[in-house]
Amino acid sequence: MKIAILGGTGEQGPGLALRWARAGEEVIIGSRQKEKGEKVAAELNEELGKALLRGTDNVSAAAAAAVAVLTVPYSAHVSTLETVKQQLKGKIFVAVSVPLDPENARRVIMPTAGSAAEEARQVLGPDVQVVGALQNVSAHLLRNVHAAIDCDVLVCGGDKDARATVMQLIERLGIHALDAGPLEAARQIEPITALLIRLNILNKVHSAGIRITGLPEK
């Protein structure tokens, strides 16, 4: 599947790109500047030992892909979405950003839409299937492509098929995906990231994650 990782040159993007590329997905890294996207793709291809990824600007990446993931800090979330809104029509958009308090990442400041994912839906309108996912997974573990990732990724969104597609993509990363129902579940999922950041700081690690227990075996 063609996956665009928009704002993919930051903390989370390279880990996602490497893991999906290694699993055989076609990954396009987007950046505000085309040259930055190309540069990071070249570096990651070198790490892969094979030219599996390509890099370009966000708009071209969004236009080329079937699924787009946006991995920018929350401060750039809405402004970046505005730039790719047209290109995302008819596609799946995966909202990953968490509205962390810029002055204290152990807190969130939830937007009036309820969550960053719901805010993305407001911006993108009804022609884009917005799915919330990957908010709680350690960027540090993602980036270490040989690390096993012992956590669940909660996947929420209004369309069952879009959720199923994203859940399959999460499993391709080597991470267990869990259906969390409609998009508004993001109101509870996004704040968990602030809790995990707090636990990382308290325990001097970068690897805290969550697992849901007590559910029936699937």
Added chain:
Amino acid sequence: MKIAILGGTGEQGPGLALRWARAGEEVIIGSRQKEKGEKVAAELNEELGKALLRGTDNVSAAAAAAVAVLTVPYSAHVSTLETVKQQLKGKIFVAVSVPLDPENARRVIMPTAGSAAEEARQVLGPDVQVVGALQNVSAHLLRNVHAAIDCDVLVCGGDKDARATVMQLIERLGIHALDAGPLEAARQIEPITALLIRLNILNKVHSAGIRITGLPEK
């Protein structure tokens, strides 16, 4: 340790009472009406096959205990605290209530204090050590005293010793306790309950819980 379970005749109280009593702790069940507290204590003693528990009104229970847990629905949280405020001075208060949306338990409506636990601290003042805990544990599993409880209980509060005391009490329930730092962590911990209720409904179970992964072994 003398533990008062205030509002202990509802959904969570009996499970906590039975598990602590079986572990050798001295438990007093409080209720708005003394008779109700006595009745539920008598029923639980019958289940235990031994008169380990006693029941009384909330005020007497709070006065007698070293640690008080309040297990009322959020709608009665502040009003019940007001009635036992004097009796809790110098003691540890464990805030368990979650501000679930009364019209949809898959959502929370966070109080202006930030969380129910921080609201409790506002009501009780500086002479009471408020600790947040047990918000995310399944009442259903707690009540089934022979069930193993596979989840973590996150414990937060401003005083390290008070947190340590509560963590020990959680372990006595047969549940793993995890230090989550200051009381404001409750802002992220309380909403998780709404997520777990959503996952329970989606999966037709009553046992969803969370585990934190990726932390160093202790």
